[in-house]
Amino acid sequence: MTLTETTRERAGTLFRQHGALVVLGVLVVAGTLAFDTFLTPANLTNIATASSFLAIIAIGMTFVIISGGIDLSVGSLFVLGGVLAAYGSQYGTLAALALPLAVCGLFGLVQGVIIARTGMAPFIVTLAGLLAARGLMLSLTGEGATTYLVEDETFAAIGQGSPAGIGYPVFVTVAVLAVAAVFLQRTGFGQNVYAIGGNEDAAALMGVPVSRTKIIVYLVSGLLAGLSGALNAARLSSGVTILGIGLELDVIAAVVIGGTLLTGGAGGLTGTIAGALLLGVIQNLINQAGGLTSAFQQVVSGAFLAAVVIVHRFLSRRAAP
Amino acid sequence: AKAEAPTATANPADAQAQQQVVKSPSAPAGGGCTIAQHGSPKFDLKSAVVGFSQSEKEANPFRIAETKSIKDEAAKLGIANLKVTNAQSQFSKQISDVQQLIAQGAQLLVIAPLNSDGWEPVLQQAAAKKVPIITIDRKINARHCADYVTFIGSDFTEQGRRAADQMIEALGGKGKVAILLGAPGNNVTTERTNGFKEQIAAKAPDIEITFEQTGEFTREKGQQVTEQLIQSNPDIDGIYAENDEMALGAVTALKGAGKKPGDVKIVSIDGTRGAVQGIVDGWIYAVIESNPRFGQLAFATAQKFLDGEPIPEKVIIEDREYDSANAKDSLGQAY
Amino acid sequence: MAEPARGRIAWFQEYGVYAAVGVLLLFNAAFTPHFLALDNFRTQLVQVAPIVIVALGMALVIGTEGIDLSVGSVMALSASVIALYLGYGAAPAILMAVLAGALVGAANGALVAFVGVQPIVATLALLVGVRGLANVLLPQLKEFVNPTLVAIGSDSVAGIPIVVLAAVALTAAVAFVVRRTTFGRQLVAVGGNRAASRLSGLPVRRILLTVYVISGALAAVAGVLATSRLQASDPTSLGLFMELSAITAVVVGGTPLSGGRVRVLGTVMGAVLMQLLQATLIKHNLPQSWTQMAQAVIILAAVYAARERR
Amino acid sequence: MPGRDAPGSGAGTAGRTAGPVLEARDAVKVFPGVTALDGVSFSLDQGEVHALVGENGAGKSTLIKVLTGVYRLDGGEVRYRGERAEFGSPLEAQRAGIATIYQEVNLVPQMSVARNLLLGREPRGRLGLIDFAAMRERATAVLREYGIDVDVRRPLGSLGLGVQQMVALARAIQADARVVIMDEPTSSLEPREVETLFAVIAGLKARGTAIVYVSHRLEELYRICDRVTVLRDGRAVHTGPLAGLDRLRLISLMLGRAVSEVRAEGLTKFAGHHDSAGEPVLRAEGLARRNLLRGVSLAVRPGEIVGLGGLLGSGRSETAKAIAGALPLDEGRVSVNGRAVPGGSVPAAIEAGVVLLPEDRKAEGIVPTLSVRDNIALAALPRLSRAGIVSEAEVDRVVAAFVDRLRIKAAGPHQPAGELSGGNQQKVLLARWLAMNPKVLLLDEPTRGIDVGAKAEVQALIDELAGDGLAVVLISSDLEELVEGSDRVVVLREGAVAGELHDDITEDGIMAVIAGGGHG
Ligand SMILES: Nc1ncnc2c1ncn2[C@@H]1O[C@H](COP(=O)(O)OP(=O)(O)OP(=O)(O)O)[C@@H](O)[C@H]1O
Ligand SMILES: Nc1ncnc2c1ncn2[C@@H]1O[C@H](COP(=O)(O)OP(=O)(O)OP(=O)(O)O)[C@@H](O)[C@H]1O
Numbered sequence A: 001m002t003l004t005e006t007t008r009e010r011a012g013t014l015f016r017q018h019g020a021l022v023v024l025g026v027l028v029v030a031g032t033l034a035f036d037t038f039l040t041p042a043n044l045t046n047i048a049t050a051s052s053f054l055a056i057i058a059i060g061m062t063f064v065i066i067s068g069g070i071d072l073s074v075g076s077l078f079v080l081g082g083v084l085a086a087y088g089s090q091y092g093t094l095a096a097l098a099l100p101l102a103v104c105g106l107f108g109l110v111q112g113v114i115i116a117r118t119g120m121a122p123f124i125v126t127l128a129g130l131l132a133a134r135g136l137m138l139s140l141t142g143e144g145a146t147t148y149l150v151e152d153e154t155f156a157a158i159g160q161g162s163p164a165g166i167g168y169p170v171f172v173t174v175a176v177l178a179v180a181a182v183f184l185q186r187t188g189f190g191q192n193v194y195a196i197g198g199n200e201d202a203a204a205l206m207g208v209p210v211s212r213t214k215i216i217v218y219l220v221s222g223l224l225a226g227l228s229g230a231l232n233a234a235r236l237s238s239g240v241t242i243l244g245i246g247l248e249l250d251v252i253a254a255v256v257i258g259g260t261l262l263t264g265g266a267g268g269l270t271g272t273i274a275g276a277l278l279l280g281v282i283q284n285l286i287n288q289a290g291g292l293t294s295a296f297q298q299v300v301s302g303a304f305l306a307a308v309v310i311v312h313r314f315l316s317r318r319a320a321p
Numbered sequence B: 001a002k003a004e005a006p007t008a009t010a011n012p013a014d015a016q017a018q019q020q021v022v023k024s025p026s027a028p029a030g031g032g033c034t035i036a037q038h039g040s041p042k043f044d045l046k047s048a049v050v051g052f053s054q055s056e057k058e059a060n061p062f063r064i065a066e067t068k069s070i071k072d073e074a075a076k077l078g079i080a081n082l083k084v085t086n087a088q089s090q091f092s093k094q095i096s097d098v099q100q101l102i103a104q105g106a107q108l109l110v111i112a113p114l115n116s117d118g119w120e121p122v123l124q125q126a127a128a129k130k131v132p133i134i135t136i137d138r139k140i141n142a143r144h145c146a147d148y149v150t151f152i153g154s155d156f157t158e159q160g161r162r163a164a165d166q167m168i169e170a171l172g173g174k175g176k177v178a179i180l181l182g183a184p185g186n187n188v189t190t191e192r193t194n195g196f197k198e199q200i201a202a203k204a205p206d207i208e209i210t211f212e213q214t215g216e217f218t219r220e221k222g223q224q225v226t227e228q229l230i231q232s233n234p235d236i237d238g239i240y241a242e243n244d245e246m247a248l249g250a251v252t253a254l255k256g257a258g259k260k261p262g263d264v265k266i267v268s269i270d271g272t273r274g275a276v277q278g279i280v281d282g283w284i285y286a287v288i289e290s291n292p293r294f295g296q297l298a299f300a301t302a303q304k305f306l307d308g309e310p311i312p313e314k315v316i317i318e319d320r321e322y323d324s325a326n327a328k329d330s331l332g333q334a335y
Numbered sequence C: 001m002a003e004p005a006r007g008r009i010a011w012f013q014e015y016g017v018y019a020a021v022g023v024l025l026l027f028n029a030a031f032t033p034h035f036l037a038l039d040n041f042r043t044q045l046v047q048v049a050p051i052v053i054v055a056l057g058m059a060l061v062i063g064t065e066g067i068d069l070s071v072g073s074v075m076a077l078s079a080s081v082i083a084l085y086l087g088y089g090a091a092p093a094i095l096m097a098v099l100a101g102a103l104v105g106a107a108n109g110a111l112v113a114f115v116g117v118q119p120i121v122a123t124l125a126l127l128v129g130v131r132g133l134a135n136v137l138l139p140q141l142k143e144f145v146n147p148t149l150v151a152i153g154s155d156s157v158a159g160i161p162i163v164v165l166a167a168v169a170l171t172a173a174v175a176f177v178v179r180r181t182t183f184g185r186q187l188v189a190v191g192g193n194r195a196a197s198r199l200s201g202l203p204v205r206r207i208l209l210t211v212y213v214i215s216g217a218l219a220a221v222a223g224v225l226a227t228s229r230l231q232a233s234d235p236t237s238l239g240l241f242m243e244l245s246a247i248t249a250v251v252v253g254g255t256p257l258s259g260g261r262v263r264v265l266g267t268v269m270g271a272v273l274m275q276l277l278q279a280t281l282i283k284h285n286l287p288q289s290w291t292q293m294a295q296a297v298i299i300l301a302a303v304y305a306a307r308e309r310r
Numbered sequence D: 001m002p003g004r005d006a007p008g009s010g011a012g013t014a015g016r017t018a019g020p021v022l023e024a025r026d027a028v029k030v031f032p033g034v035t036a037l038d039g040v041s042f043s044l045d046q047g048e049v050h051a052l053v054g055e056n057g058a059g060k061s062t063l064i065k066v067l068t069g070v071y072r073l074d075g076g077e078v079r080y081r082g083e084r085a086e087f088g089s090p091l092e093a094q095r096a097g098i099a100t101i102y103q104e105v106n107l108v109p110q111m112s113v114a115r116n117l118l119l120g121r122e123p124r125g126r127l128g129l130i131d132f133a134a135m136r137e138r139a140t141a142v143l144r145e146y147g148i149d150v151d152v153r154r155p156l157g158s159l160g161l162g163v164q165q166m167v168a169l170a171r172a173i174q175a176d177a178r179v180v181i182m183d184e185p186t187s188s189l190e191p192r193e194v195e196t197l198f199a200v201i202a203g204l205k206a207r208g209t210a211i212v213y214v215s216h217r218l219e220e221l222y223r224i225c226d227r228v229t230v231l232r233d234g235r236a237v238h239t240g241p242l243a244g245l246d247r248l249r250l251i252s253l254m255l256g257r258a259v260s261e262v263r264a265e266g267l268t269k270f271a272g273h274h275d276s277a278g279e280p281v282l283r284a285e286g287l288a289r290r291n292l293l294r295g296v297s298l299a300v301r302p303g304e305i306v307g308l309g310g311l312l313g314s315g316r317s318e319t320a321k322a323i324a325g326a327l328p329l330d331e332g333r334v335s336v337n338g339r340a341v342p343g344g345s346v347p348a349a350i351e352a353g354v355v356l357l358p359e360d361r362k363a364e365g366i367v368p369t370l371s372v373r374d375n376i377a378l379a380a381l382p383r384l385s386r387a388g389i390v391s392e393a394e395v396d397r398v399v400a401a402f403v404d405r406l407r408i409k410a411a412g413p414h415q416p417a418g419e420l421s422g423g424n425q426q427k428v429l430l431a432r433w434l435a436m437n438p439k440v441l442l443l444d445e446p447t448r449g450i451d452v453g454a455k456a457e458v459q460a461l462i463d464e465l466a467g468d469g470l471a472v473v474l475i476s477s478d479l480e481e482l483v484e485g486s487d488r489v490v491v492l493r494e495g496a497v498a499g500e501l502h503d504d505i506t507e508d509g510i511m512a513v514i515a516g517g518g519h520g
């Protein structure tokens, strides 16, 4: 009898961590075979750029979910961040970046403090955050009637520039990913995030600063949602007010498809990125196929999502109980 | 499955009357945008790849009629390669939809935008490839000719003003009015509200707008808000609904509260068959049309552009009005 | 020493929602014109009825430590199915609608119980797909004139609207199931400790499946009622964001999201609280931005009061 | 409380001189409905091993949590090294030099062994980032010292409770602690591990570390402890040297009864050997499960208590689980009274009359949100209801009977079971199964964490049940219990039967088989 991990267990773990990548690979191959217009640089960079906004938010969400929580406010913070960035751009590049980060960061911080200090369920606290952030956004824009335009060229360039044909948002995503991955995997803070997600009481008894870790996690999520919103505003050159409704569900889907368990304590960032790309590719393929009515497209997306999680689940099922 | 028998059937004779009519081709002094100025290569519309990006699900009469008219017209003209996408009301998705259309080699883009602002990434890519863009029903805030060729659609502010005119007439210039607003953040909502309020302020200072709440363009919300409204403001005289669905919801609410047709004057915008029927039944006072059948006009404009004619910045279409005088006869023309 | 304070806290934990509803009622009685009218209360109850019914199913699901995001889409599906089968009469149409809801619930339940997908993801997939399906079946809003269905939406029995009666009856039924039946006891046990339930020989999978089926069926019933009230099937917007309203009602009503506990009357009160709040804000003609921020505050306050202290 | 402070306190920085290192004065802790600590004074001297004993629910764990900043005091004070200390969190206490192993394994099951072991003090490499290779090496080395040889990358939760307990131990003791507190550290340990632990304790003591030691196993206390404090119902009723304190006297202090009374009852555990003739009720043949079991066979006759012996990870729990249908089998069959029980299904096993009291009551036994009443009735619900509707009267009757019979100490039948002390939770679980009138009772560590009084009761109960004709399988890490209680002991090694002891069952005999000497 071996006391080490069996190969099957290991394959299971591997698949859970990288299953999204495998599915992504399969879809890309299928897409390439089926459509000539799929594997073109233009199409791929479009997918990458479009997915990067979701990916940045999903990175923050990964921290939250690994810590055993959830953040429903990110969709609202995304649109609020965009509006604030566009509004701030009239005072210069710095303001355009600082304002959304400050406000969305504050939102995340307050949510984190409430969750950590009162023990209220993250779902409900961030649901309130979702409403409050959207309410704030509406009141800033005259009930959504005013769209602030990005006045600052430098700031707009951050969203629109594309050195080597690849948009800056993609670079930002990669940078955020790199930093986040180091924090999550290689620092004490990251270990603490896993620990409180795995067993909060035990973590507290092991000396993990539970409250502080939670607060930081929601702060990070708020900051990244704000950053993503600001980047998007730069890309669109305006603070569009009708964005982000239901975005939190897409983000959660990306994270979960990426192999992070909603129960907390397990998961990682590469999967999240693959999950975000997967959603983008699915959408792209549905469009490539064309001919589907809008209603049918939704049926297909839903079925796709279900299929991905089922396949994922079966392949990652562990050998041992 | 077996559905309830349909209540009304379309009359093909109305087809002609349904088509959009241009109100202001307003060729500006500058002469409009020509293909030479724009820089797009000339191509044959029939064999070209044409992309159409719809903003919302084809689940309300307006969007259904709009998409259908584009598809029908393309079929009629023999345009074989029409690619249609639907953004399902998600603006980010619409941006990537159009970008994907461009990547797939679209030579002409017809866009029904979900929002007027925020088109920068699309405009850049289209400009790089010199793909002409025609926007329908909502405009894009961008530079004429450099960014897009033309906007074909209604003037929403004007629709609001005309609704106000109807309301003034209905109330004899005096009374309390409630507004059922559209979805917040939507350009259409903003413009239809502004036009209405401007006109009321200018023409009938005795009409007081005492209540404005969003019904989010849906029948259910229209009904719920109206139910609350008639509870707390039983003295309301008129309701301005920014689309027909909300107006019909309001009608259900009024019926439920035991009101009689005409007790509260309802004016709305769109011109769907249900609303026009509402006029016939006496529940709705008037409906300002917003005509969704863009197909013919859009492709005709595109052809003109390809032929080298100058195209104006806006092609504003003529919207009809339905009221008790013409509702019954025009029922077949409503969509 | 600290006993009286503790008592008060416990009381608030248990009855905070009721107190909040009371406060809102008093506020409205004082400051909202025409509030104290029978018709007004009828309106509020009629509007809240579908939310209550959906929230009842949601409370059961949450009791098992699950969540059902697909309820809004099930309402839409129910509306479509009604339109499709109304030709055969109201009763068969309603039956088919509820059956369709139960089927969606079964799909949710199967994903959760047998495949082992996490509830939030499983039901998210159905949230997307079922809304699409509703639209495929019925591409756009369709009005109907079926007298039975219209009557369900607008008639009253003994002065109480049928819609409200339905909600009351279903509340009583769910309360009975939770308090008195084997199934009710078992479902909270599954939510409280799944491994222990399994080792105690409870049919965990069957319980989970059943709970989701009930949630789907209840959402479909809510869809039927909402549709009959609207006198039209509207697969596009019916039930949009209903999942959030229902979850809010459940949680504001004192059922913890961590499972192992179901508060039926609290859930009803949670829904009523949110309805009254909405009504208050609308009646005072406050803009949407205010409405949303006020809701945020009330949700936080209510859940804070009812939270489990450690 | 006021004026109790010694004058000039704080001036006497008690550093290495005499005087208590850690002290509680008149500590009060109130939970809703229960006063867990009712003015407890406790003091721990440098270099001593201080036993803390008492019945289940006496307040031992609560005292420890109050001392280490998990709970805030409702009255009284905690003093550390001569000064008033108010630790805001376990972390603060840890930083101040108090290492604690809390009752129940309290680690993170999803994280790897290494991460659990080194959480908060991971070896750092360049740029201050965690060096995983170094972490693995360090963790492997540390655990080897404790006789544990595992792949430290495995999730902790995939290992048995005993290993987890050792990891928790290793984790706590690693730090340079002035005070080490252990709340029932041996409850899941094997004799071999217990010896390792005692060696560690001796080492610590030699370094001058003060140790608080909580255990229900009295013989352990007499081996290693210097002083003892007895808690009863939230009060400290005795403190003094252990040597010279008679065992009966100690028990009488814990139970609050006269020595004579205790003596009269004796330390009754098991009455002795049963008349276990006849055909076996339970027959398990060739149970096999990849990596866990390799063809275990077992037969138990009515009225017989069969002990399962073996080291940690030898497969005892797995055998029990497999028989109870909670572990799917690759091969093998289980039959009750000659009728085959379908494998891998708990309901089927229960139907056949086989029930399992699981080893990990927190994770697999108690439903913490449910009341004591609902927890007891949980498995029996279908029998206590008609047409799917629960008969409350029946439930009340059954619950009342078992609360009474097992002397379950709770604020009432409606108290959430999660709030009970460990021992009482165990009794609740026992009640849950006894309410099913089983034929075969599989008991995995039934007296783990149960106090002497309750332990005797439970043991007597097991005896009584066997006497009534039940077939019992008893798994216990307490060799004494195994020896005295079993009619027969089957020893497992590496997932297979290594030997069997019939008539002359002794601790040495069992150890010999475990070590590889070939009995039977
Ligand atoms: N978090 C809590 N909430 C409410 N009551 C509690 C809590 N923790 C402990 N208690 C109660 O306080 C009393 C003391 O419990 P404690 O856990 O300290 O006992 P113990 O002496 O450690 O028992 P055991 O030997 O079973 O571990 C018990 O009556 C218990 O029910
Ligand atoms: N000393 C050890 N070193 C490494 N792994 C171990 C050790 N002891 C146990 N394990 C792991 O724990 C797993 C399960 O052990 P488990 O506790 O269930 O066994 P057991 O025989 O029932 O012992 P007990 O119930 O007394 O803990 C084993 O499969 C093994 O992987």
Ligand SMILES: [Mg+2]
Residues within 6 Å of the ligand: D060, D061, D062, D103, D183, D421, D422
């Ligand atoms: Mg204890």
Ligand SMILES: [Mg+2]
Residues within 6 Å of the ligand: D160, D161, D316, D317, D318, D359, D444
């Ligand atoms: Mg074991």
